[in-house]
Amino acid sequence: MRPVSRVKEFNLPDLGEGLTEGEILKWLVAAGDLITLNQPIVEVETAKAAVEIPAKWAGRVVTIFHQEGETIDVGTPIIAIDTQPDAGPLPDSGPSGHPEPSAASLAAVEVAPAEGAVEPGLIGGPAPGGRTAVLVGYGPKTVTAKRRPRVQPAAQSSPQAQAAPAVPQQPAPVIPAVRPAPTAPVSPAAPVSPAAPVSPAAPVSPAGLAPKGAGVLAKPPVRKLAKDLGVDLAALVGTGPQGSITRDDVQAAVAAPAASNGRPVVTGDREQRIPVKGVRKLTAENMVSSAFTAPHVTEFLTVDVTRSMRALERIKALPDWQDVRVSPLLLVAKAVLAAIRRYPMVNSSWDGDHIVVKDYVNLGIAAATERGLVVPNIKDAGALSLRELADAMTGLVRTARAGRTSPSDMSGGTFTITNVGVFGVDTGTPILPPGEAAILAFGSVRDMPWVHKGKIKIRQVTTLGLSFDHRIIDGELGSMFLRDLGAFLEDPEAALLAWG
Amino acid sequence: MAKGQPPARDGRDDIAPEPEFVQLLNPEGERVEHPEYSVDFSDEEYRDLYRDLVIVRKLDKEATALQRQGELAIWASLLGQEAAQVGSGRALRPQDMAFPTYREHGVLYCRGIDPIMPLSLFRGVDYGGWDPAKYKFNMYTIVIGAQTLHATGYAMGINLDGRIGGGNGSGDDEAVIAYFGDGASSQGDVNEAFVWAGVFHAPVVFFCQNNQYAISEPLERQTRVPLYQRAAGFGFPGVRVDGNDVLATYAVTRAAMDNARHGQGPTLIEAYTYRMGAHTTSDDPTRYRIASEVESWQAKDPILRVHRFLTNQGLADDAFFSSVEEQAAEVATHLRERVLSMPEPDPMSVFDNAYPNGSPLIDEERERFVAYQASFAEGAH
Known part of the structure; x- marks a missing residue:
């Protein structure tokens, strides 16, 4: 430090708790002013507050080091004050009269390695969001810590270095050894090794009945770690205080495969790389091709399907339908076929120069299988009776689930239904299979409060989602088609009679 | 306004400007009478109260300056609350035990304790420990509201020791005072202390300095009813006093403490006051309250009204006032010197x-x- 002089420099203090900098808002004094103790001299704004700093000494202002608007690190001199203004003029030169901050004071704020930095989460340490944890307020921005200069430890020469704790830079490889059983007779001459055969004559130790690791010293978090990593604590020799097993001991045991108990060692970067091929590759290509070729529009309609569900129950009760799988999807398929008859343009495809309207419906049913998404279709489904349609759907899904769907089963589809309701979701925005003009998503059927004949009743309700290719189908056509699907499912008997 | 509708919150003007409270000295420095409470001070005692108020404010200002100059790590200013602290502090008898927060510098001073004692804590050179039994003043408690439980336990101990209600000979009966704030009134600890004190009839006075802010949270975020009315729910009386009136604060505290020592159980005192400064030096109140509100409270300054009273009554002249200023400056300078010379731990x-x-x-x-x-x-x- 400099010898005590009549000119004193005032360093910006930490005005909050753990603040590192402040902005000079306004100087309330100027060079040459006579000031009194505790007279406000400057307004400084920190991350927490704008405050006035009172003068620490009475005297005359010699130099103001930083102008308004400057952001200053805590510990930096901001003003020099002549504390003996009546003692005659200041010498022209010399450290005390120098207008720059003294070298010593600057050295005090030099950046040093952040050794011994406060741990995250502690007061004064870094907190989430890049701030510093403090007791009150928002906390300052985190900046490079400023530390006192450190002695470069001279290897093995300084007694201080000897006294320094032996904290290895990297975890020392600790080869775990088997603990000798406390009661096992061990000859001092016989080295204990993991492979040492236990003599059959050795007395059975009562300790052997205790739970594994019960007699071992280890802190609960270490025990938890050992359990998670599958390490037997009883098989380790502790390097901690009083022979306790440390975290490093457990981790070293894991790192040493020879000593592991045969479990697979946890390695790798916890990422799995799956080659893209087969169904996944085909699905990806189809979806990308469709999504970026056909301009999709999706519309939704929520409908009361209670009557459809009751009709299904009645069909199930018919004697010759006993062994057939009857699901709501069947009626949806029937509704689609009926509606397509009324709006054939929905059952078409885009061919560049032409729109190809089909007189047949190859009805695709999306099926989730172990191989992935498979969309087999029922050829000429429009020509089938309800019973034939039910049989075809049952067979089609069974074949798909068994993984035996042939390529021809999957080609030539003209309209597709995706039954997302089986997964318990309400609806989705389906993507068109390439070459098809429309696709219907069928959501789950739920008991819902519904206005029925002017009263709120619990009704069975589902949501339909129809995506269509806007190159072919305009909003009007799509809406009418979707409305007809809804009308069919709300009152299938009337629709069949009226449209049949 | 519909029944059960909360009061409007968009402006503090909607809250009753002058709540019902015990007042003996109004902001104009006029003595006012109250049917239940009164004081009977000599001229010298009136002047002493003024001296206490001025010195306590000066010490607080010096400590704030020391923090701004980097000599204290943090400071919790009592500016504006001098009357609440001096009035209640002077009302304690020597055998009474006080449990402060970290802002009770005025109470500490009135207990006859050297004001340097807590500054080592705020300078960060020790942990703020002292012998509570020696000073009859517990250590500053940083944990909000925790001291109300300590005080209640201590008071229950007085009951068990029979140092109450004439059980310890005349005049030696003890009582306890627990200081806390409006923010602490929302703490579970404080409500538990109320329950225990009420149920066990503990000789404790809960002295709440309602300074209107829990750091930045205004009073309307703490309570729908006046704080003193909460006592009714716990089975003991509550009273609101003008916390900027040193005479009323003294009278109400003295009566409540004597009731406690005579076996009448606890009392909740709400000293209605205002924190003129920041919560601590780490806080900036301009970020959450408006200047006009602060100005309205400046007119109710606790020292100004005593100054007016002494002048109007002819109890003090300019020579007295300047001598008090000088004395306060001396005390502050002495404090500064001793803070700067505190040894590094x-x-x-x-x-x-x-x-x-x-x-x-x-x-x-x-x-x-x-x-x-x-x-x-x-x-x-």
Whole structure:
């Protein structure tokens, strides 16, 4: 430090708790002013507050080091004050009269390695969001810590270095050894090794009945770690205080495969790389091709399907339908076929120069299988009776689930239904299979409060989602088609009679 | 306004401007009478109260300046609450026990304690420990509201020891005062203390300085009813006093403490006041309250009204007032000098009082810290 002089420099203090900098808002004094103790001299704004700093000494202002608007690190001199203004003029030169901050004071704020930095989460340490944890307020921005200069430890020469704790830079490889059983007779001459055969004559130790690791010293978090990593604590020799097993001991045991108990060692970067091929590759290509070729529009309609569900129950009760799988999807398929008859343009495809309207419906049913998404279709489904349609759907899904769907089963589809309701979701925005003009998503059927004949009743309700290719189908056509699907499912008997 | 509708919150003007409270000296410095409470001070005692108020404010201002100059790590200013602290502090009898928060610098001063005592805590050179039994003043409690439980337990002990209701000979009966704020009134600890004190009839006075803000949260975020009315739910009386009136604060506190020592159980006192400064030096109140509100409270200044009273009554002249100013400046200068000359604590002392018989972990940490300290070029700071 400099010898005590009549000119004193005032360093910006930490005005909050753990603040590192402040902005000079306004100087309330100027060079040459006579000031009194505790007279406000400057307004400084920190991350927490704008405050006035009172003068620490009475005297005359010699130099103001930083102008308004400057952001200053805590510990930096901001003003020099002549504390003996009546003692005659200041010498022209010399450290005390120098207008720059003294070298010593600057050295005090030099950046040093952040050794011994406060741990995250502690007061004064870094907190989430890049701030510093403090007791009150928002906390300052985190900046490079400023530390006192450190002695470069001279290897093995300084007694201080000897006294320094032996904290290895990297975890020392600790080869775990088997603990000798406390009661096992061990000859001092016989080295204990993991492979040492236990003599059959050795007395059975009562300790052997205790739970594994019960007699071992280890802190609960270490025990938890050992359990998670599958390490037997009883098989380790502790390097901690009083022979306790440390975290490093457990981790070293894991790192040493020879000593592991045969479990697979946890390695790798916890990422799995799956080659893209087969169904996944085909699905990806189809979806990308469709999504970026056909301009999709999706519309939704929520409908009361209670009557459809009751009709299904009645069909199930018919004697010759006993062994057939009857699901709501069947009626949806029937509704689609009926509606397509009324709006054939929905059952078409885009061919560049032409729109190809089909007189047949190859009805695709999306099926989730172990191989992935498979969309087999029922050829000429429009020509089938309800019973034939039910049989075809049952067979089609069974074949798909068994993984035996042939390529021809999957080609030539003209309209597709995706039954997302089986997964318990309400609806989705389906993507068109390439070459098809429309696709219907069928959501789950739920008991819902519904206005029925002017009263709120619990009704069975589902949501339909129809995506269509806007190159072919305009909003009007799509809406009418979707409305007809809804009308069919709300009152299938009337629709069949009226449209049949 | 519909029944059960909360009061409007968009402007504090909607709250009754002048709540019902016990007042003996109004902001104009006029003595007003109250049917239940009164004071009977000599001229000298009136002047002493003024001296206390001025010195306490000056000490507080000096400590705030010391923090701004980097000599204290933090300071919790009592500016505006001098009357609440001096009035209640002077109302205590020597045998009474006080449990402060970290802002009771005025109470500490009135207990006859050297004001330097807590500054080592705020300078960060010790942990703020002192012998509570010696000073009849517990250590500053940083945990909000925790001291109300300590006070209640202490008061229950007085009951068990029979040092109450004439059981300890005349005049020696004890009572306890627990200080806290409006923010602490929302703490579970404080409500538990109320329950225990009420149920066990503990000789404790809960002295709430309602300074209107829990750091930045205004009173309407703490309560729908006046705080003193909460006491009814716990089965003991509550009273609101003008916290900027040193006479009323004294009278109400003295009566409540005497009731407690005479076996009449606890009382909740709500001293209605205002924190003129920041919550602590780490806080900026301009971010959450408006200047006009602060100005309205400046007119109710606790010192100004005593100054007017003394002048109007002919109890003091300019010579007296300037002598008080000089005395306060001396006390503040003395405080500053002693703060600046506080010895740096031995860093190793942190390990000294951890365990009476040592511990392997502490020993290891001590060893490491010795090496760490030795690693600096300039040596230990």
